[in-house]
Amino acid sequence: MSKENATTWARPLLLLSAISFGMFFILRLVDMALPAEAVEFLAGFYPSDIGTLTNPYGGLGEVVAAVLGIEITVVAIIVQLAANKYSSKIVELFVENPVNIGVIALFVVTGINTVLVANTISDDFVPYFSITVNLALIVFSLLVLLPHFNYVFNFLRPNVFLGFVKQRSLSVIEKLADGEEEYTDKKYHEVNNGLNFFGDVALNSVYQGDRAVTILCIGIMRDLTTYYLEKKKRLPEGWYDQRGLERTDPDFSGFAKFVMERLAERRALLENKVFKLYELLFDNSRSTLRDVASGVLLNSRLIALKAIDMNDQGVIHAAYQYFNTYMRIAIRGKDPRSIFTALDHYRVVAERLLTADPDGAERVSKFIKYYSDEAIKNQVLFIPETAAYDLCRLNEVAYEKKAPNVEALLDVFLNLDAPVEATESKSMKEMALVGVRVAQSRLAGFYLLKNERVLARRIFDDMDDEPIGRIMKIRDIIYNTKEEEFWEITPRGINFYYLPENIKEALHEFFDWFDEREVKKPKRGPGRPPKKKAEGEEAKPNRGPGRPPKKKSEETPPADAEAKSQAPKSAEEPRSLDDAKRDETDKPDANGDEGRSEEGNETTS
DSSP states (O other): OOHHHHHHHHHHHHHHHHHHHHHHHHHHHHHHHOOHHHHHHHHTTSOSSHHHHHHHHHHHHHHHHHHHHHHHHHHHHHHHHHHHHTOTHHHHHHHHOHHHHHHHHHHHHHHHHHHHHHTTOOSSOOOHHHHHHHHHHHHHHHHHHHHHHHHHHHHTSHHHHHHHHHHHHHHHHHHHHTTSSOOOHHHHHHHHHHHHHHHHHHHHHHHTTOHHHHHHHHHHHHHHHHHHHHHGGGSOGGGGOOTTGGGTOTTTTTOOHHHHHHHHHHTOHHHHHHHHHHHHHHHHHTTTOHHHHHHHHHHHHHHHHHHHHTTOHHHHHHHHHHHHHHHHHHHHTTOHHHHHHHHHHHHHHHHHHHHHOHHHHHHHHHHHHHHHHHHHHTTOTTHHHHHHHHHHHHHHHHHHTTOTTHHHHHHHHHGGGSOSOTTSOHHHHHHHHHHHHHHHHHHHHHHHHTTOHHHHHHHHHHHTTSOHHHHHHHHHHHHHOOOSBOSSOOSSOBOTTOOOHHHHHHHHHHHHHHHHHHHHSOSSOTTOOOOOOOTTOOOOOOOOTTOOOOOOOSSOOOHHHHHHHHSOOOTTSOOOHHHHHHHHHHSOOOSSOTTOOTTOOOTTO
16 A cells, blocks of 8 residues: 555544544543532433433444435435536545535544443443433434535535635635745646646536536636736746646647747746637537637637736737637638637737737737638638628727827738639639628728828729729628618627718718729720621610610601711710729629628628
8 A cells, every 4th residue: 555545544544533532531531520410410311220221322323323324325426426527526626625524524423432432331330421412413413414415515516616626726826926835836736737627627518518517617717817817927936847747737748848848938838728728628619519619719818818918928929829729720610600709809809909019919910811811711701701890990999099000900901802822713702802892991981081091092002903893882782781780690799791871971982982993994994895796787875784775756866966876985985983883784793793692791690
């Protein structure tokens, strides 16, 4: 038997023996010291015949032992069921709980003393005081039985045992930060094991479809991490020196030595462990328990915002990495809704960075652009529309906060619609292009509302090569979308194509620029020969689709006038925006724009 096992047996054995026999001898001494009046008073409660007294009292020891057996059986079944459902560590928590230890010890001590006292009663000496105390202990043991069952049921509620472990971990961090206790590796592992416990309970709850418990665990890990970030700078140096942790911790077992060294340098081991657990939960819940995956993203955002407030660059870097990982997991699983939600939280992190670290916000915008391109390459459609909306909002906030890199953020946004690679399917790109252009038009309207025509012109220049048919489609989408709230239940609840009325008004000037462009352009593009008439065919008026035919006059016009009215327009004749639109609608839609709603949509609905 190892030394540790011997200690595990010896301590409770010696402690219970000392209490039991110590109590017996103390009670016997009291019996011997009692005056005759007190003995006579106590004797009045019991039969004068010794046989009548010892027969029922001798059987009480068996009663206590039987009740203790029932107690242990019921409690063991309940605890084991909870351990099977959540984590085996629950058994350890139950055994370590002082209330549970106290109740079981009460039954053991009461049973031993009952046996000892019953077997020391004689005709010469009756220990009335000891008998009275033991009877009181027996009654109290029976009375405490049902309340203890209630306590055990309450203790095994997830919010209770999770809160117990959370409070214990917080206490360790607080005492070390305040210098009340000296650092030992055991202290770090106590907090680390607490996180392992939260992760195990959360993951098992995901497998069993228990959303409430999983989200509770996710929130507790976030609370612990944010509190830790506040105390982190006051912790002793030994806390950050965790060499060899990758050999013992399941969350780091797959990391190379290089990665562990970087985590140690950034002092972000504990936070990365939380993010790693979040990644595991996100990957296992995104397709079955979407609200759990959303909870992971929300709490990751809250940790990132706290790290920004505390200027903890190591944790901010980890937040980048894990948000990017969330999106990679969702793209790999062709799960646009998860990307949709991840982008929302990622944008909020970037907005906070605009004040604390504008370069970091620019970095996030590039990540968003990159994963938008990756989504297109992996045929996860409509993600560029979501990314465009978020980058548009980021650019608006950057302007409001007077960020120094407004133009750099705008450059990233305008490159969102650039082709990913030369072999990419054009139709795939076109399906997402209209939504991107709507978002870019929105930003142009925002700039015009702020009298920033130079920035708005940059957006116009980027859209200058768009065919007029698509520009008209974008304009119609914007002005025909009246409702801000989306018509289906979605995490964001907003309609991406909705624009406030003041921005719509400002956009009149933006679309007028395209009108001016069309006026300056020839009717037919360079290299497009005029349409040849069939032999013997008379010239027809150049009318757009849907325009009613012109009524003939009762009088036949002169031949030269009729020929003039039917002659095709000169290539140099200026065109209006409506004429250009009709020209575009005459052509077949080769860009794959058909089938898109003109009322705007939310990409993942």
